[in-house]
Amino acid sequence: MSASFTVHHRDTSCGARLGSLITPHGVIETPIFMPVGTNATVKAMTPEDLRDVHAQIILANTYHLYLRPGHRLIEQMGGLHRFMNWSGPILTDSGGFQVFSLGELRKISEDGVRFQSHLDGSYHVLTPELAIGIQESLGADIIMCFDECPPATAEYDYVKRSLEMTARWARRCKDAHRRDGQQLFGIVQGGMHYDLRARSIDDIRSIGFDGYALGGLSVGEEKEQMYGVMECCAPLLPQDSPRYIMGIGAPEDLIEAIWHGYDMFDCVMPTRNARNGMLFTSQGRINIKAKIYEEDGGPLDPQCGCMVCRNYSRAYLRHLYRAGEILSSMLNTHHNLHYYLKLMQDARSAIRENRFDLFRRQFISGISKEKPFEGGIHSCLE
Numbered sequence: 001m002s003a004s005f006t007v008h009h010r011d012t013s014c015g016a017r018l019g020s021l022i023t024p025h026g027v028i029e030t031p032i033f034m035p036v037g038t039n040a041t042v043k044a045m046t047p048e049d050l051r052d053v054h055a056q057i058i059l060a061n062t063y064h065l066y067l068r069p070g071h072r073l074i075e076q077m078g079g080l081h082r083f084m085n086w087s088g089p090i091l092t093d094s095g096g097f098q099v100f101s102l103g104e105l106r107k108i109s110e111d112g113v114r115f116q117s118h119l120d121g122s123y124h125v126l127t128p129e130l131a132i133g134i135q136e137s138l139g140a141d142i143i144m145c146f147d148e149c150p151p152a153t154a155e156y157d158y159v160k161r162s163l164e165m166t167a168r169w170a171r172r173c174k175d176a177h178r179r180d181g182q183q184l185f186g187i188v189q190g191g192m193h194y195d196l197r198a199r200s201i202d203d204i205r206s207i208g209f210d211g212y213a214l215g216g217l218s219v220g221e222e223k224e225q226m227y228g229v230m231e232c233c234a235p236l237l238p239q240d241s242p243r244y245i246m247g248i249g250a251p252e253d254l255i256e257a258i259w260h261g262y263d264m265f266d267c268v269m270p271t272r273n274a275r276n277g278m279l280f281t282s283q284g285r286i287n288i289k290a291k292i293y294e295e296d297g298g299p300l301d302p303q304c305g306c307m308v309c310r311n312y313s314r315a316y317l318r319h320l321y322r323a324g325e326i327l328s329s330m331l332n333t334h335h336n337l338h339y340y341l342k343l344m345q346d347a348r349s350a351i352r353e354n355r356f357d358l359f360r361r362q363f364i365s366g367i368s369k370e371k372p373f374e375g376g377i378h379s380c381l382e
Ligand SMILES: [Zn+2]
Pocket: 300, 301, 304, 305, 306, 307, 308, 309, 310, 335, 338
């Protein structure tokens, strides 16, 4: 049970729910997508742009900010909100996912993880206590426990030992956490094994957190496996606490997760794909590089009310992309984030009216006519 989270309505047609999460920097309406601002910036977007697309909360990465410019510097500059001029809520991850993605560059022990910086090769040790200390210095509204995220291919026994250690680390994180007004979320691991997921939920629930996250998804598994884990975990998580799935995903993954009763999501997909010229529209995903848009004077998405679709043609967006112009990343990112956040707004309206099950079916039948889209794997080095 979380004092700051309220479920206002449960859709009668499925597990979806409408909630609000109170933080020191504002109230977040859920379900919500959180744009990723790795280096204390959502790439190609100013904080004013983020407000234009109705971002309610953004995510920043502890690993990156610890290495550069350093959490002490950010603290000295008045904390992350002031440093980046974002007055809304912020969530920071614990750095665990990034450190474990370093592969050969890291060594795990009960104490923590010794790793080499991807920037300059320098050695560092990240422990549960330090991960919390860094996040307290950064001053985010919501912070995450330090966990181990094994790869999708990890053996059962490895995943089992790993989640036991993750539970001990979660206890250490909770004991280390001091900062008032900052919520601490626990992370459930267990790979694609349902019994281990259930075990991890038991462990993390018994410690008790302000919210609960599923880690270890979107790490290269099949969509059916991801959806299976969502389904198996949803009934086991506390009903009255926020539920966050880390690192997903494609729009259809968010819809599936909301249907099961998850509330919060983050992924680099809309921002990274934007910079690669891949855009989400009401008529499907398009690649703005394609020659068919060369003489297309129409808007990117006639159904979209964003600043880009109101003012620029597909032909112009294609030209900007091909010319390698900075404005290409800016406009494409603006539209893609608007698309994701509007999707969340539409999802909330559907839940309010008990029609989310129909909303999901219509959405899935719309995208099933499209070709599969590359770039779905959760990656740390955006
Ligand atoms: Zn648009």
